[in-house]
Amino acid sequence: MNAFKDAGHLFRLAGVFLAGILLFLVIREFLVPKSFGEYGHYRGAALAEIAARPLHYAGHDTCETCHADVLEKKKDGKHAHVNCETCHGALANHADDPASVTPQKLDTAVLCVRCHEANAAKPRGFPQVVSADHSNGLACDTCHQPHSPAITAGGAK
Amino acid sequence: MQGVEGFMYPNEVELQWSVLIVLYPFLTGLVAGAFILASLERVFNVEAVKPTYRLALLTALAFLLVAPLPLQLHLGHPERSFEMYLTPHSTSAMAMFGFVYLWYLMAVLVLEIWLDYRRDIVVLSQTTTGLTRLIYRALTLGSSNISEHALHIDDRVGWVITLIGIPSAFLLHGYVGFIFGSIKANPWWSTPLMPVVFIFSAMVSGIAAVMLLYMLLTWLRKQTIDMRCVDTIAQYLFYTFLIDFTLEMLDLIHRIYESDESFRSLDFMVHTKLYVSHILVQIILGTITPILLLASTQVLKISDMARKRIYATAGCLTMIGIFAMRWNVVIGGQLFSKSFLGYTTYKMGLVTREGLLTAIVLTLLPLVILWGLVKLLPPWPEKSPAVPGASAAH
Structure with a gap:
């Protein structure tokens, strides 16, 4: 106790x-x-x-319903499996209302190097350039057609 | 890119773990080390270090209270840290660390200090006035029973808590080492020796810190330093330091002999970017020099005054050396690329959330808290308050 x-x-x-x-x-x-x-x-x-959040990306299936010509250009090129909105950005608004929402024209001098600027961390087989040496600031689409970028004997496709 | 040599992956260029993450293991190390020193007196009955027993406990508490702040400042959103307790994530070492911290703070340190000081708290609650009286009364939890039997029970319970506290202190700091040691992607950290090295370096820094604080506070109080006490602490510091140094050298020799694919990169880093902080500050100035100084006091006959100076110098160098060790682990582990092809530079901010000024404030803050704790709960045996009359006994 x-x-x-x-x-x-x-x-x-x-x-x-x-x-x-x-x-x-x-x-x-x-x-x-x-x-x-x-x-x-x-x-x-x-x-x-x-x-429940609003969608921002339309998805490439939606794009292809109107832009069959681009799909045709892409299908044999290296970018065949790069979805439209990877480069053009989220465009669900445009798909909903194509007349009033128009995508901006892309600046290829800035856009392409995001993937293709040379970097030792990238796989060897991946196409990459030192842009300053390669094009000296010139927009990439001066020579390359982004939807099918390989340059053929007859020039850009 | 400025400050980058060779090739770095993009997410390696800027260091994610700043000087505050260096400070964190440094502070927790002091906690674990100070507590282990206090436990020596309690569990192993080392009478000589008794003058530092309470001071060591208060030091551990002051540093433990500040230890999570560097992490909070580093992460931002301090309110989110509470989620660790609300929704425990049992497979994450970092998330479970919250429980280790809480266990050590509440179940070990606060409890042990309360039991040890209970007699003084009860007496002070009866002899002081005003706000301090209210604080002491709250700390008594409404019980003023300081009968011989009640104090005997406190002593026994306190002993058991110290016994549990020793592995808890090892767990606290071993766990910090484990978090680094278990990161398999980083060869500078990934070694099972890491928790053991962290524990021994924690003991070294904690013992040195208590020794320095005891000498400094005794000098400030114009009292005589108990040479038997500091001699014993210095002896512990010497032996613990030898074990710590041996373990670190074992790790180094193992790495050199094993020479795995990361070795050339790490070796280059130690000879270039980490040369000053690792070779000069950590090993030569902060480890070999204090070990030699402490060894000299063990083998030579040296006067009291000279020994005090040697202990003070060795203690300060030890603190610098252990801080450098934390720096070299945390910062060093982020300076080289995991591709082993390049190196980056740590750019420390000055007046930023994770900068030098914050680090200095966080280093000084435990000393301010300790000052408050020492005022509230005087750790000096001669300052133990006398029971005012027989009525206070029950």
Whole structure:
């Protein structure tokens, strides 16, 4: 009995710790979203929220419904598998309303080097140039046709 | 590109882990080291270091309170760190570290300090006035029982907590080393020796810090330094330093002999960009010099005054050396390309969120907290308050 009395302060301390843990559990109940852990270590409801966000990309299938001529140019070239919006940017607005939303003309001197500027980290077989030496600031589409970039004997296709 | 030699991958050019991430293991190391020194007295009954027991505990607490701040400043959004506790991620070493930290802070350090100081807190709650009285009264948790039996229970419980605290201190700092050692993509870090090296370097820095603080505070209080105490601490520092240095050399020799594909790149870095901080500051100035200084006090007969000066010099050099070690691990690990073809430069900001000024403030902040703690809970045996009359006994 005396031992319990003399250890009273330890029970008080244990009470403080317990109160702290309980307070934490209550806070946790309010702060952790209900759908957390539904599918993994994230908020399950986030999937539906992300799915409900407006689309920015139309997708190449949509582009090809109107721009069959470009598809024809692309199909045998090195860029056959590069989707339209990779270079032209997100154009869902244009697909929805082609008349009033028109894509901007691209500056190939800036755009092409994003992929084709020489860098030792790129695979050897990937076409790459030191743009300053290669074209001296000249726009790439002066010689290359971006939809099918290889230069043939007859000039740019 | 300025500051870049050879080839760097784009995400390697700028260092992601700044001087604040250097500071973090440095601060936690001091915590673990100071606590282990305090534990020596408690568990192994080393009477000689008793004058530093409480000071070591308060030092550990002051540094532990500041230790997460560099991480908070580095990451931004400090409110998000609470998510670690709300939604624990058991497979992430970094996420689980929050629990290791909390365990060490609450279940070990705060508890041990409270039990050790309880008698003083109760007495002070009865002898002080005003706001300080309120603080002490809150700290008593409403119990003023300081009977002999109650204090005996505190002593026994405190002993058990210290016993649990020693592996906890190893866990705290070993875990920091583990986080670096387990990054397999970085050959400068990825070694299972890393947690062990971190623990021993933590002990070295913590012991040196407590020794310096004890000498400085005793001098400021115009008291006499207990030479038996500092001699014993210096002896521990010497032996721990030898083990730490041996482990680091083992790692180095192993790397040199193994000479894996990263070796040439790392070797070049140590001889160029890291030469000053690694070879000169860490190894020669911060390790070999203090070891030789401490060794001289072990083998030569040196006067008290000279020994004090040697200890102070060795202690300061040790702190510089251990900080350099953290620097070389954290910054060094980011200076070379993982392609082993190039090197970058660390550009430290001055007055930025992760700059030099912030680092200096965060280094000084634990000392300010320690000053407050020492005022609130005096660690000096001769300052232990007397029980005012018999009524205070129950």
